[in-house]
């Protein structure tokens with residue numbers, strides 16, 4: 001049973017289709033990094049899974065339960081976009097307000113413990129309007145953790161944080177995962193941050209998943225690859241895909257193709273020459289993980305395709 005599973009998920013805003021047949025599989029106990037360009041639909045996906053808005057198509061299962069549209073699953077905690085909090089209340093009172101809504105027994109002790117867990121014990125009585133971004137994110141995570149969820153949805157929890165705070169939040173996420181067995185579904189633009197904690201990745205592109213791979217598979221894919229630059233990238237991509245069906249090929253920006261797998265450079269050169277495709281550059285690249293992910297996302301610059 002998956003912690004989160006979506007099948008054929010679709011969502012449009014007015015006439016803009018954002019998600020189109022999205023199939024995500026998040027195993028229990030994983031820290032799943034959800035990656036995609038700006039506007040690819042990461043927050044939208046999170047909101048659908050959190051039960052904050054209805055999908056137009058498809059279904060979502062959380063811990064095996066089919067989600068009823070707009071009904072949050074009781075075992076899911078979420079921090080999506082700006083953490084919702086009352087500016088004039090203290091961190092403790094913000095937690096208490098939610099704890100009461102959830103009907104938690106022993107609410108005060110639970111809230112104080114959570115403040116401790118997220119490193120806000122000393123600031124618990126301060127009004128949140130005076131909080132720094134890092135403190136807000138910590139409180140947002142504490143709010144998401146109220147009720148001891150089994151599944152945590154974290155939308156960009158590391159955005160805009162200085163390296164030390166980002167490290168603290170990363171270790172908090174890993175601790176929740178290892179010690180409490182919480183499954184984490186996390187989005188971030190900071191690939192280097194995700195790479196330190198994620199066990200699986202899903203790459204969102206054109207409304208669906210371009211890839212879903214484990215950290216080990218990413219390691220393997222990035223261990224050794226060939227980069228080909230040619231003026232005829234689409235034709236080269238088609239020719240090489242047919243010639244090397246077991247290789248993983250990705251079109252990169254600047255007319256480059258990336259070929260993952262143990263493929264011989266000479267064979268690639270020969271295959272392209274036979275098709276009459278001129279090669280501008282053919283080189284071996286080691287471990288360029290960012291290029292790998294950026295390639296899967298569909299390039300670096302500009303928003304996701306309209």
Ligand SMILES: Nc1ncnc2c1ncn2[C@@H]1O[C@H](COP(=O)(O)OP(=O)(O)OP(=O)(O)O)[C@@H](O)[C@H]1O
Pocket residue numbers: 013014018036037038039040041042043044045
């Ligand atoms: N409520 C809404 N009404 C209209 N359009 C929306 C709404 N919510 C999202 N969109 C649009 O849907 C697309 C996907 O947005 P979403 O916020 O899910 O992307 P994202 O991948 O989280 O982006 P980012 O990385 O920039 O946060 C965007 O083009 C956005 O403008």
